[in-house]
Amino acid sequence: xxxxxxxxxxxxxxxxxxxxxxxxxxxxxxxxxxxxxxxxxxxxxxxxxxxxxxxxxxxxxxxxx
Numbered sequence: 001x002x003x004x005x006x007x008x009x010x011x012x013x014x015x016x017x018x019x020x021x022x023x024x025x026x027x028x029x030x031x032x033x034x035x036x037x038x039x040x041x042x043x044x045x046x047x048x049x050x051x052x053x054x055x056x057x058x059x060x061x062x063x064x065x
Contacts, residue, residue, distance in 0.1 A: 019047035
């Protein structure tokens with residue numbers, strides 16, 4: 001689970017790729033946690049935006065953005 005990674009992470013990143021659980025709570029936490037670790041003016045890539053059970057993923061990501 002990605003929550004365990006973020007507990008002690010002090011680093012920032014130029015690029016973050018998220019390919020995680022497709023449940024709304026997990027998507028929101030992954031995006032919030034990743035955004036905090038993202039260097040300014042860099043990229044967060046989120047998998048499955050338009051595929052699979054994509055409408056739930058798309059709606060959650062759109063709300064965050």
